[in-house]
Amino acid sequence: MLENLQPGWIAGCLGRGEQATRNALSLRARRKFDDRNVETMARADSANSVRPYCHLAPNYDDTVGVPFFRRTRRAFEKLIRRYGITFRTAADIGCGTGLFARYLNRSWNVPVIGVDISRDMLRIAARNCRGGRVCLLRQDIRALRLPHPVDLITCNFDTLNHLVKDGELAGTFRSVQANLNAGGHFIFDMLLQCGPLGKVHRYGVRYQTAQRQVTQHIRWDPTSRQVSILVSIRSRSMPRRILEAYRERAYSPEEIGKALLEAGFVIRGVHDATTLAMAGRCSPRVVIVARKK
Numbered sequence: 001m002l003e004n005l006q007p008g009w010i011a012g013c014l015g016r017g018e019q020a021t022r023n024a025l026s027l028r029a030r031r032k033f034d035d036r037n038v039e040t041m042a043r044a045d046s047a048n049s050v051r052p053y054c055h056l057a058p059n060y061d062d063t064v065g066v067p068f069f070r071r072t073r074r075a076f077e078k079l080i081r082r083y084g085i086t087f088r089t090a091a092d093i094g095c096g097t098g099l100f101a102r103y104l105n106r107s108w109n110v111p112v113i114g115v116d117i118s119r120d121m122l123r124i125a126a127r128n129c130r131g132g133r134v135c136l137l138r139q140d141i142r143a144l145r146l147p148h149p150v151d152l153i154t155c156n157f158d159t160l161n162h163l164v165k166d167g168e169l170a171g172t173f174r175s176v177q178a179n180l181n182a183g184g185h186f187i188f189d190m191l192l193q194c195g196p197l198g199k200v201h202r203y204g205v206r207y208q209t210a211q212r213q214v215t216q217h218i219r220w221d222p223t224s225r226q227v228s229i230l231v232s233i234r235s236r237s238m239p240r241r242i243l244e245a246y247r248e249r250a251y252s253p254e255e256i257g258k259a260l261l262e263a264g265f266v267i268r269g270v271h272d273a274t275t276l277a278m279a280g281r282c283s284p285r286v287v288i289v290a291r292k293k
């Protein structure tokens with residue numbers, strides 16, 4: 001089940017007393033209350049907050065993973081046809097729980113390397129990819145070193161937006177380029193700085209499974225160009241709420257384009273991730289098809 005909580009985006013994280021206080025406030029006061037609460041929750045629960053993806057990993061596929069994977073697959077198949085791309089080897093970097101790596105292996109019958117930095121995500125990936133020709137590596141994509149170069153590298157669902165420090169994106173593009181065969185393709189998505197959440201600056205999404213409730217609170221700060229994501233996980237087996245915090249950076253088309261060209265790529269297409277039409281300046285999320293020179 002997916003429930004959009006906007007504008008009461010934080011409501012799912014509050015206890016009963018806090019809910020009542022919040023309900024008595026005006027809309028403006030409520031917004032302030034919500035902002036204050038996210039910060040307080042992050043601090044107060046710091047003993048309970050954990051490394052990124054640690055607790056989300058086992059819930060990832062049932063909540064965000066599978067729906068996003070379906071969208072990614074649809075876009076990928078259209079773009080592969082459109083650009084006449086062929087490949088005999090592939091790597092999916094920031095592979096998470098391995099859904100896309102497994103798909104590449106099974107549907108395209110190629111050996112695949114899945115790379116991620118998170119042990120917890122890789123543990124799920126190992127289960128998802130069992131029995132296939134998927135080799136999983138724990139590596140930082142900023143210093144990617146595949147065992148051999150491949151024809152295709154994919155990188156999906158904001159993985160590159162996790163690179164928040166200056167120079168990291170450009171460095172990662174260089175690493176990707178160095179791990180591709182000549183003429184090989186790099187297909188990836190990214191949130192752009194022009195309103196990555198569309199018209200809103202924050203929203204909440206709640207996912208409910210039989211065992212757990214996962215709520216994502218997402219906030220876009222145009223000044224710092226950062227997206228803060230607070231994931232709150234409640235489960236029957238854990239007495240306290242678990243919080244995981246992530247930060248992502250949105251990039252401008254110019255930054256991405258310059259970094260790709262300097263790394264030795266030719267940009268074949270920049271597509272709006274939803275429509276797959278050529279992206280406008282303000283597409284919230286784009287899918288980029290680049291080829292190694």
Ligand SMILES: C[S@@+](CC[C@H](N)C(=O)[O-])C[C@H]1O[C@@H](n2cnc3c(N)ncnc32)[C@H](O)[C@@H]1O
Nearest residue numbers: 094095096116117118121140141156157159162
């Ligand atoms: C939002 S998840 C996307 C996972 C997967 N690509 C998908 O489509 O579901 C982002 C993934 O990027 C990984 N990641 C973030 N920074 C990384 C880095 N520097 N090196 C390798 N993996 C990284 C995280 O561990 C996480 O699994």
